[in-house]
Amino acid sequence: MKSVLQSLSNPHASAFYSGHVTDESGNPLAGIRVTDGFKVALTDADGAYSLERNPKTRIVSVVVSADRQTDTFWQTVAVDKTTGIDFRLTSRTRRKAFCFLQISDQERRESSLDFYHQLRDRALAEDAAFVISTGDLCDVDGIRMSAKEMTAETFGGIRAYITLGNHDLVGEQSDELFYESLCGPTRYAFVEGDVLFIVLPMAANAKRHPTYTVPEILTFVKSMLDTWPKGAPVFFFIHYYSPYLGLTAELGIGQENSFDLTPWKVIGAAYGHTHWYEASVDLPIPLWNTGQSRSGGAGNMPGAYRIFRIGEDASCTTELVESNIAPPRLAALRDAKGTITAAAFGSNCIVDAVTANIDGKKLPMDRRTSWFWTLGSGAVIGDGAVTMTLRTANTSSEVTAKIHTNDTNNLFTLENTLCLPQKTLFGKPVIMEGLAIIGIEDENNSREGGVCAVEIATGRIAWRYTTGFSVRNSLVASEQFVYGVDARNRIFKLNATDGREIWMNLPDRIVIDDNCHSAPCLGGGCIYAGCGKSLRAVDMETGKTLWMVADGHGIFGTTMSPLYDQGRLFLVSNWGYLQAFDAATGKEIWNTCGTERKLFQPTMAILPDGMILRCDGQLGTAVFHPENGELLRTMEPFVKMHTASIPLVTDDMVFCGASEVGCCAFDARTLTLRWDMKETMGASILSTVQYRGPQVQMEASPLIVDGRLICAGADGILYAVNPADGKVLARFDVGAPLIGTPAWADGHLYVPDYTGRILVFSLER
Numbered sequence: 001m002k003s004v005l006q007s008l009s010n011p012h013a014s015a016f017y018s019g020h021v022t023d024e025s026g027n028p029l030a031g032i033r034v035t036d037g038f039k040v041a042l043t044d045a046d047g048a049y050s051l052e053r054n055p056k057t058r059i060v061s062v063v064v065s066a067d068r069q070t071d072t073f074w075q076t077v078a079v080d081k082t083t084g085i086d087f088r089l090t091s092r093t094r095r096k097a098f099c100f101l102q103i104s105d106q107e108r109r110e111s112s113l114d115f116y117h118q119l120r121d122r123a124l125a126e127d128a129a130f131v132i133s134t135g136d137l138c139d140v141d142g143i144r145m146s147a148k149e150m151t152a153e154t155f156g157g158i159r160a161y162i163t164l165g166n167h168d169l170v171g172e173q174s175d176e177l178f179y180e181s182l183c184g185p186t187r188y189a190f191v192e193g194d195v196l197f198i199v200l201p202m203a204a205n206a207k208r209h210p211t212y213t214v215p216e217i218l219t220f221v222k223s224m225l226d227t228w229p230k231g232a233p234v235f236f237f238i239h240y241y242s243p244y245l246g247l248t249a250e251l252g253i254g255q256e257n258s259f260d261l262t263p264w265k266v267i268g269a270a271y272g273h274t275h276w277y278e279a280s281v282d283l284p285i286p287l288w289n290t291g292q293s294r295s296g297g298a299g300n301m302p303g304a305y306r307i308f309r310i311g312e313d314a315s316c317t318t319e320l321v322e323s324n325i326a327p328p329r330l331a332a333l334r335d336a337k338g339t340i341t342a343a344a345f346g347s348n349c350i351v352d353a354v355t356a357n358i359d360g361k362k363l364p365m366d367r368r369t370s371w372f373w374t375l376g377s378g379a380v381i382g383d384g385a386v387t388m389t390l391r392t393a394n395t396s397s398e399v400t401a402k403i404h405t406n407d408t409n410n411l412f413t414l415e416n417t418l419c420l421p422q423k424t425l426f427g428k429p430v431i432m433e434g435l436a437i438i439g440i441e442d443e444n445n446s447r448e449g450g451v452c453a454v455e456i457a458t459g460r461i462a463w464r465y466t467t468g469f470s471v472r473n474s475l476v477a478s479e480q481f482v483y484g485v486d487a488r489n490r491i492f493k494l495n496a497t498d499g500r501e502i503w504m505n506l507p508d509r510i511v512i513d514d515n516c517h518s519a520p521c522l523g524g525g526c527i528y529a530g531c532g533k534s535l536r537a538v539d540m541e542t543g544k545t546l547w548m549v550a551d552g553h554g555i556f557g558t559t560m561s562p563l564y565d566q567g568r569l570f571l572v573s574n575w576g577y578l579q580a581f582d583a584a585t586g587k588e589i590w591n592t593c594g595t596e597r598k599l600f601q602p603t604m605a606i607l608p609d610g611m612i613l614r615c616d617g618q619l620g621t622a623v624f625h626p627e628n629g630e631l632l633r634t635m636e637p638f639v640k641m642h643t644a645s646i647p648l649v650t651d652d653m654v655f656c657g658a659s660e661v662g663c664c665a666f667d668a669r670t671l672t673l674r675w676d677m678k679e680t681m682g683a684s685i686l687s688t689v690q691y692r693g694p695q696v697q698m699e700a701s702p703l704i705v706d707g708r709l710i711c712a713g714a715d716g717i718l719y720a721v722n723p724a725d726g727k728v729l730a731r732f733d734v735g736a737p738l739i740g741t742p743a744w745a746d747g748h749l750y751v752p753d754y755t756g757r758i759l760v761f762s763l764e765r
Contacts, residue, residue: 017060017077018050019085023068029089033063033227036077037187038216040223053082056211058177059185062087063224066191067094069159071152074184095193098129099309103293104239104272106133107167107691109141113149115294118326119305120155121348124393126307129192131155134272134290135165135202135239140178143168147182156393161190164201165239165273169208176210186212187220193310195233195267198224202239202273214243218250218259225264233314234261236269236285245269245285246512253284261285267316270308275690276301276515277320277443278487282468286316287512294323296688298574299472299517299559300426300601300644300699300739301443302754303687318444319370323347324687324694331716331735332356332386332403333759335414338379339459340403342386343736343755345371349390356403358384369423371736372755404733411720411730415748416760418454421461423756424740426559426644426699427519428474430482431745433496435462436758437482438740439471451475451484453499454758463499467492473519473559474741476527478540485529489516491538493527503543507534518557523564524583531557531573537586547586559644560603563612568626570612572602574690578614580629590629600690605647605654607668613649615656617642617689621671635671639664642689644739646701655709655723657698659689663711663719665726675726677711677719684714685737686754699739706765710749712738718751720763734759 021032021043028047033040036057041049051060061074068089075085101123106112123131137146150160164186168179180186186201198221203214221244228234238244244251252258253266268286275297278289290306291297304320311317328346342365344354354365354373358380365373365386388399406413422440430437435453442449449470453462469487476483481502485491493502507530520529526537526546536548563570569583579591602616611632612624620638624631645657653674655665662681665674677696684694700712708729709721718732740752749761 015053016050016082017053017057017085018048018083019060019087020047021049021062021087021089022047024088024090029068032065032089033189033224034060034087035063035188035220035224036060037185037212038219038223040220040227042227056216058180060085061185061188062089063188064089064190066193067092073190074188076181095129096312097310098193099126099307100129100192101126101131101305101307102134102237102270102290103131103305104134104290105136105165105275105292105297106142106146106294107136107138107292108294109138109145111145111149112294113154115323116149116154118323118348120158121392122321122350123158124156125350125391128158128307130159130161132161132237133163134237134270135163136167136272137162137165138167139175143175143179143182161199161237163199163237163239166202166205166208169202169210186210187217189224194314195235195310196224196228197235197237199237200244203243214250217244221251222259225261228264230263231265233265233267235267235316238269238271240273241269241271241287241512245287247283265314267310267314270306274298274515276517277304278512278515279318279442279444280512283512288318292690294687295692296686296690298690299515299557300688300690301517303693320443321347322686325685328388328390328399329685329735330386330388330399330401331733332401333414333417333734334380334403334405335417335760337416338381339417340365340375340380340386341417341419341757342373342388343371343734343753344373344388346390349392351388351390352396353389355387355389356380356384357387368419368421369756371423372419372757374419404735406732409730411764412718412732413762413764414732414759415762416456416459418456418459418758418760420452420454420756420758421464422448422452423754424752425470425472425754426474426740427471427752428701428741429743429750429752429758430475430477430496431456431743431750432477433480435496436750437475437496438752438758439473439475439484440756441470441472443470449486451482451494451499453496456760465492465494465499465501472517474561476520476522476561478522483520483522483527483540485516485518485520487516489530489534491520491527491529491543493540493543505538505543505545508548516557517559519559519561521561521564523569524567526583528562528564528569528583531571535562535571535586537583549581549586549588558601558603560646563604563606565606565610565626570604570626572604572614574600574602578602578604578612578624578629580626592624592629601642601644603641603644603646603656605649607649608651613647613654615641615647617659621666623671633671635666635673639666639673639676642692643697644699646741648702648704650704653723655702657700657702657711659692659697660695662696662713663698663702663709663721663726665723677721677726677728680726680728681713681719682715682717685716686714686739688714688739701741703742703744705744705749705763708763710742710744712740712742712751714739718742718761732761
């Protein structure tokens with residue numbers, strides 16, 4: 001390694017960038033890494049470094065070590081500035097174990113300070129080492145706003161980092177240069193604890209061509225790792241993992257035709273881009289995906305950010321924290337059996353404890369999920385309240401709420417509370433064999449997602465079936481069996497009595513992006529599940545694949561299932577199409593591929609006359625002919641659906657959840673809007689609608705019971721509505737998000753909530 005003096009004495013000194021790295025007293029620091037985004041140099045005993053000049057170099061940055069910190073870790077360089085590129089690092093305490101927060105896909109052009117302050121409070125409470133945004137700041141305006149607000153000052157002194165995403169390259173190279181001018185290098189590194197964190201930018205694609213190339217990024221990674229001890233832990237941040245990491249990638253573990261990372265302990269990579277959540281820890285390099293952190297994502301996944309916890313042994317665990325729940329929420333329910341449960345959560349705090357106060361007695365409650373607490377002592381009689389103890393930064397406070405027992409008009413009576421081990425998403429409970437059976441989620445790393453059955457009479461968990469991935473939507477049942485599909489598109493058949501697996505049908509390949517939100521459907525002796533290229537028909541008895549769509553469209557499925565009708569199969573997809581298939585062969589009959597390409601969470605139903613009704617937030621509500629896909633009529637002006645709510649069709653009316661007006665009703669023949677609940681439903685608790693924050697919306701599918709329309713609102717309220725005019729007859733405040741669909745069976749209403757409960761109601765007749 002040449003020293004600065006050597007490079008200056010060289011007649012070709014201008015062919016190098018050089019400088020010094022010193023501590024707060026001006027003393028030289030040896031062994032510090034400095035990079036121009038292509039090569040890496042180590043400072044010598046004099047704190048000096050030199051980097052062979054690359055004509056594409058625009059920024060030089062220092063790799064801040066675990067025991068150092070700096071206000072500025074990068075500098076822009078120019079043709080006339082090749083020397084004196086100096087960095088000053090001050091001392092800090094090195095952490096052995098630590099945590100950090102990751103957000104992704106902000107895609108906002110206006111201020112995000114309110115959201116960042118939520119993160120700040122939680123980060124301070126967690127004593128986080130840093131916060132990082134993994135890309136898609138959103139073109140020039142988003143870059144400018146993020147550079148201004150995504151700072152240590154915003155986060156109470158906690159360091160903040162940024163990664164380049166595809167929407168930060170919308171203007172091609174000009175946006176890349178603008179990004180660099182405000183946010184710094186597109187590839188860099190830093191150290192925390194014993195871990196080297198390497199930050200990589202979005203790779204080029206068909207529409208966006210940055211100045212850097214994948215081989216140049218690989219050169220940077222190789223150069224950086226050459227300075228890092230073999231066997232030491234490494235973690236990557238990328239806006240999108242491909243083509244750098246994955247099953248077949250440029251960087252791999254024991255892969256051919258790639259740079260082999262085996263000599264180092266690669267503990268994982270965090271990325272965004274796809275707008276959903278996934279923990280792919282079964283791969284050679286574990287990948288954690290984080291969706292839209294502020295708004296809902298693909299498949300209407302709740303907006304959230306991710307906390308990573310790194311142990312002293314470089315172990316890695318994660319936790320998703322749903323966003324926009326600030327101030328913290330607390331609500332408690334007591335059912336007719338005396339069981340008390342509480343929903344307690346906040347985006348900006350840590351909930352340390354929840355205590356029930358009954359007739360002067362303080363009874364500690366047990367945490368079941370990140371939202372859900374139960375009273376372990378069983379049935380309790382007497383008036384009371386619950387108290388939540390929460391922590392933000394160095395302060396602790398309490399919130400108290402009364403225990404809720406009935407609704408406004410005594411229509412709903414909470415008879416029983418069934419407690420699940422995990423949260424649920426958009427599933428509808430299957431009620432059979434004395435059990436409530438439902439899919440449960442795991443978007444982190446515990447591999448506990450799957451299916452859970454609870455004894456209705458006792459509340460005891462009868463059985464659990466673990467797939468290792470979330471089951472995000474409804475199961476279907478036939479005879480004594482239930483069928484489902486998990487987030488990795490694995491279709492399964494279970495005995496409903498004991499949860500025994502009858503068969504498991506696997507996709508023919510592992511595709512990390514082939515993330516399945518869609519529910520299955522039954523018809524013609526088959527189960528149909530998946531979307532796009534993973535849509536397939538499976539024999540109900542044997543589990544054998546009968547056909548699979550090899551050239552399908554719209555790989556991002558919706559939350560609903562395909563529809564089977566008279567030998568045809570209909571499918572809608574996010575960012576995709578409305579399609580019709582021959583259910584026996586899988587041959588496509590028609591599609592709307594040539595005319596439409598803006599679908600976000602479309603759903604569909606079959607009208608009484610056999611026509612296909614499609615509800616969508618961007619393209620509107622429309623009717624299509626089932627034989628040829630001809631567009632017959634549209635709703636004008638259309639209501640923005642944008643939700644997972646599947647339309648409920650009667651002889652003359654359609655009822656459906658929407659993203660701006662709650663539940664709405666329209667004429668099944670003319671599509672004329674009859675009424676909506678914009679003025680009666682509250683704003684949603686969670687952000688589930690893609691690119692939208694909390695608004696008046698209903699994700700659940702409505703149902704009619706004894707002439708009353710039952711609506712589970714995302715505002716946490718269960719409504720009974722007059723279907724003729726939309727007048728609210730009664731409401732029960734659950735206090736927690738309702739995004740799953742209720743089921744009516746055996747004279748009871750089974751309502752899943754997001755916390756991990758199934759609430760069992762009787763209805764006054």
